[in-house]
Amino acid sequence: GNSVTQMEGPVTLSEEAFLTINCTYTATGYPSLFWYVQYPGEGLQLLLKATKADDKGSNKGFEATYRKETTSFHLEKGSVQVSDSAVYFCALPRDRYGGSQGNLIFGKGTKLSVKP
Amino acid sequence: DTGVSQNPRHKITKRGQNVTFRCDPISEHNRLYWYRQTLGQGPEFLTYFQNEAQLEKSRLLSDRFSAERPKGSFSTLEIQRTEQGDSAMYLCASSLAVDEQYFGPGTRLTVT
Numbered sequence: 001g002n003s004v005t006q007m008e009g010p011v012t013l014s015e016e017a018f019l020t021i022n023c024t025y026t027a028t029g030y031p032s033l034f035w036y037v038q039y040p041g042e043g044l045q046l047l048l049k050a051t052k053a054d055d056k057g058s059n060k061g062f063e064a065t066y067r068k069e070t071t072s073f074h075l076e077k078g079s080v081q082v083s084d085s086a087v088y089f090c091a092l093p094r095d096r097y098g099g100s101q102g103n104l105i106f107g108k109g110t111k112l113s114v115k116p
Numbered sequence: 117d118t119g120v121s122q123n124p125r126h127k128i129t130k131r132g133q134n135v136t137f138r139c140d141p142i143s144e145h146n147r148l149y150w151y152r153q154t155l156g157q158g159p160e161f162l163t164y165f166q167n168e169a170q171l172e173k174s175r176l177l178s179d180r181f182s183a184e185r186p187k188g189s190f191s192t193l194e195i196q197r198t199e200q201g202d203s204a205m206y207l208c209a210s211s212l213a214v215d216e217q218y219f220g221p222g223t224r225l226t227v228t
């Protein structure tokens with residue numbers, strides 16, 4: 001089955017700093033890739049996704065590019081805000097048949113704290 | 117679109133008791149998933165429904181766990197004879213497409 005490895009945190013940044021959270025994967029074929037965000041006390045929210053190689057997903061100033069050469073899907077944001085403080089999860093379908101079940105596997109999560 | 121809802125949000129129970137959680141998916145979504153999340157970890161898949169049919173169960177879903185989705189709408193997850201190791205956040209997600217799952221706020225279970 002597929003797997004995902006995510007940079008572990010915590011990550012602490014000052015407001016307006018540049019953010020990178022690394023995510024690499026192993027997969028059969030080219031599954032969709034996702035970043036989810038979890039704010040304190042809440043469930044997960046889909047932040048962005050990419051469905052094929054070289055696609056760039058973007059939302060709320062966050063971006064991630066599906067790189068098949070390096071099997072990576074790193075999350076970036078040019079200028080973080082205090083409100084971005086949350087836990088970020090990289091995810092992909094569990095196996096190549098994810099198209100039929102869609103069960104996701106998640107990285108362990110990276111906790112981001114942004115200081116004013 | 118009111119999103120995925122879960123009830124209760126928090127449940128404290130004594131070891132050995134049974135608990136039941138409910139998930140109401142987004143109305144037009146035919147796929148429903150249950151995940152479990154422990155502290156400091158990402159969610160782990162438990163089970164999956166397409167309409168009312170339970171199509172897959174994880175090895176994590178022991179015999180004490182049972183899930184239903186009787187009319188293809190809401191779903192329930194029951195844990196019998198709870199153990200302290202069952203303490204976790206139980207997340208429900210729904211989807212229409214094969215990817216892009218929408219998660220509820222979760223039910224946090226504490227077994228004392």
